[in-house]
Amino acid sequence: MTSTVGGPLLELRAVRKSFGTELVLRDVDLVVPEHTVTVLIGASGSGKSTLLRCINQLELIDDGLVLFDGVDLADPRNDADEIRQRIGIVFQAFNLFPHMSVLDNITLAMRRVHKVQRAQAEAAALELLGRFSLVDKASQYPDRLSGGQQQRVAIVRALAVSPKLMLFDEVTSALDPVLVNEVLAVVRDLRKDGMTMVIATHEMGFATQVADEVCFLSGGVIVERGAPDQVIHAPTDQLTQEFLRRVHEAGRL
Amino acid sequence: MTLDPTSGDAPFASPDGWRPSEHELARRAARRSQSRRGMSIALVSSVVVIGALGTVVVTSSGWPVVRDTFFDVPYGLEVLPIIFDGFKLDLLLVAIASVCIAVLSMIVALVRTSRSPAAAPFRILATVYVDFFRGTPLILVILLIGFGIPALNLPKISSLDVAVLGTAAIVLTYTGYVAEVIRSGILSVHPSQRAAARSLGLSNAQTMRHVVLPQGIRRVMPPLLNDFVSLLKDVGLVSILGVTEAIQQAQIETNKSFNYTPYVVAALLFLIVTIPLTRFTDRVLATSISRQNAQGTA
Numbered sequence: 001m002t003s004t005v006g007g008p009l010l011e012l013r014a015v016r017k018s019f020g021t022e023l024v025l026r027d028v029d030l031v032v033p034e035h036t037v038t039v040l041i042g043a044s045g046s047g048k049s050t051l052l053r054c055i056n057q058l059e060l061i062d063d064g065l066v067l068f069d070g071v072d073l074a075d076p077r078n079d080a081d082e083i084r085q086r087i088g089i090v091f092q093a094f095n096l097f098p099h100m101s102v103l104d105n106i107t108l109a110m111r112r113v114h115k116v117q118r119a120q121a122e123a124a125a126l127e128l129l130g131r132f133s134l135v136d137k138a139s140q141y142p143d144r145l146s147g148g149q150q151q152r153v154a155i156v157r158a159l160a161v162s163p164k165l166m167l168f169d170e171v172t173s174a175l176d177p178v179l180v181n182e183v184l185a186v187v188r189d190l191r192k193d194g195m196t197m198v199i200a201t202h203e204m205g206f207a208t209q210v211a212d213e214v215c216f217l218s219g220g221v222i223v224e225r226g227a228p229d230q231v232i233h234a235p236t237d238q239l240t241q242e243f244l245r246r247v248h249e250a251g252r253l
Numbered sequence: 254m255t256l257d258p259t260s261g262d263a264p265f266a267s268p269d270g271w272r273p274s275e276h277e278l279a280r281r282a283a284r285r286s287q288s289r290r291g292m293s294i295a296l297v298s299s300v301v302v303i304g305a306l307g308t309v310v311v312t313s314s315g316w317p318v319v320r321d322t323f324f325d326v327p328y329g330l331e332v333l334p335i336i337f338d339g340f341k342l343d344l345l346l347v348a349i350a351s352v353c354i355a356v357l358s359m360i361v362a363l364v365r366t367s368r369s370p371a372a373a374p375f376r377i378l379a380t381v382y383v384d385f386f387r388g389t390p391l392i393l394v395i396l397l398i399g400f401g402i403p404a405l406n407l408p409k410i411s412s413l414d415v416a417v418l419g420t421a422a423i424v425l426t427y428t429g430y431v432a433e434v435i436r437s438g439i440l441s442v443h444p445s446q447r448a449a450a451r452s453l454g455l456s457n458a459q460t461m462r463h464v465v466l467p468q469g470i471r472r473v474m475p476p477l478l479n480d481f482v483s484l485l486k487d488v489g490l491v492s493i494l495g496v497t498e499a500i501q502q503a504q505i506e507t508n509k510s511f512n513y514t515p516y517v518v519a520a521l522l523f524l525i526v527t528i529p530l531t532r533f534t535d536r537v538l539a540t541s542i543s544r545q546n547a548q549g550t551a
Contacts, residue, residue: 014274062273076283
């Protein structure tokens with residue numbers, strides 16, 4: 001890892017994004033140092049997903065800076081494809097390619113973008129699959145797998161090109177509690193390996209365990225941020241308290 | 254919120270007092286210059302390519318002769334009304350044929366994708382039908398039906414106008430093609446959609462009508478339009494039976510004057526219909542796609 005010493009891997013400064021006349025992100029600042037995990041919490045529609053999509057340039061921002069290793073990703077003079085090679089993203093709905101086997105899903109970018117030989121790419125993919133106990137699924141097609149297996153494959157696919165930063169967009173929202181654990185275990189493993197991650201989630205218990213910093217978003221603004229114990233267990237902002245009370249009532253804390 | 258006309262959707266200022274920062278303005282300027290650069294490359298390369306082709310054609314030694322025999326404007330205007338009369342018959346035949354093809358090919362496609370064991374003989378019949386008419390050249394089918402049926406001396410049927418017989422031949426052939434396009438659309442809809450509809454209590458037919466077909470047909474709209482445009486042109490083939498539609502009319506004029514301009518006039522008439530049609534369908538398709546898929550710029 002070669003980031004500038006001391007500088008954060010990812011930094012957002014006054015990021016602003018609107019869809020039509022609706023303002024979705026309002027002057028969002030965020031600092032993600034290398035080897036740390038930042039968890040975004042907040043109600044649906046609070047801007048978590050949009051924030052992640054703005055980071056890897058799936059959405060154009062209206063204003064602000066998205067600095068990755070000190071380079072502004074939002075600048076059209078920087079090659080978006082080249083940027084995305086270093087940032088992995090995992091989606092809520094998996095977004096696996098249904099017409100490819102698990103192995104091909106994982107090796108596609110290695111073979112086509114990074115020009116790795118097929119044999120080599122497949123060996124690397126199988127090793128990753130082994131780590132997540134998915135080796136026996138390598139030749140299966142995504143539709144044949146359970147949701148948890150599909151999501152773990154999607155994580156492996158994103159990891160296969162050795163990104164420096166991983167983004168997780170509510171990766172467990174489509175899964176039942178047992179499968180949720182199998183996916184979250186993978187994320188915990190990644191944390192142990194020192195992967196830098198930004199995670200949007202509704203799983204507060206998980207957030208408490210993995211986060212170095214928790215940010216609570218409401219109406220496109222980061223209302224409260226800090227250590228997980230502070231934000232999740234002793235929030236000071238009224239909106240955060242209200243949100244967490246409702247989460248608690250829903251039995252999800 | 255005001256929108257800056259030069260930068261797509263990005264707002265220029267908003268009621269909360271926000272104005273684009275300097276780096277945002279720099280990014281927009283960069284985006285504009287990138288798009289200007291793209292535009293000028295496109296413009297220059299178009300001018301070069303079209304100019305080169307034009308120069309090659311116009312400076313060729315035979316150009317004056319070609320210009321006079323293919324692009325004689327006054328003569329073209331003179332024959333335009335006669336050819337347009339023929340073209341109206343083309344349009345009428347297309348209108349009738351396309352309705353028949355739509356109905357028949359839908360039936361064939363539904364039969365071919367049906368699963369009930371009772372429909373098995375019909376499935377086989379439909380398959381044989383598709384195999385036969387898709388595999389036989391259209392011109393042969395037109396000749397067989399156009400000349401064969403009258404020769405059979407059947408009551409009523411044999412005395413039908415050759416335009417009707419020719420159209421029937423086109424309908425039979427095109428039904429084979431279009432049925433296969435529709436079938437591939439139906440098969441492209443994921444089984445989970447059928448499962449969701451059936452589990453809501455919809456019958457097999459209702460599932461087809463309200464869930465599978467709307468998605469499947471939308472997906473195959475471009476190839477269907479493709480078939481429609483080629484139908485529009487292939488209808489001209491009934492001229493081999495002696496039907497005086499646009500192409501036949503153009504041929505008659507050409508034979509009189511030994512000038513090929515009438516063919517070019519007929520070609521222009523076909524283009525005037527097909528090009529706007531293609532653009533229109535593209536637009537309809539684009540709006541229906543953007544309405545369903547609300548995701549990003551990537």
